[in-house]
Amino acid sequence: MRRTLPSGSQPGSIPKPPKDKDAAYKTSAPVQDPRIAEDVFNRSMKAPLLTLTPEELLSISPEVRAKYRDAVTPRRVQTMTNQSRATQI
Secondary structure, three states: OOOOOOOOOOOOOOOOOOOOOOOOOOOOOOOOOHHHHHHHHHHHHHOOOOOOOHHHHHHHOHHHHHHHHHHHOOOOOOOHHHHHHHHHO
16 A cells, blocks of 8 residues: 655655744844834934944844854864865875
8 A cells, every 4th residue: 555645745754733823932032122123213213313232233133133143153264284285185
């Protein structure tokens, strides 16, 4: 007897439960604060010039947080001695 898999399934994979709109948790950065976003918005609507603290900027912009993370995360790079050995071989 041959068993058929549901559409889009792969053999050996565990079926995923249906996504529920009421998830048990969500991912949030510690610097994220909705009150800061509201305050920055209100200030931006009233002032011709807006100055933000780093905390405010990181709180309202996930893209900026990602750029900071990429800028400060150490990367594994090839050393000069390994590069010169590779060219000599």
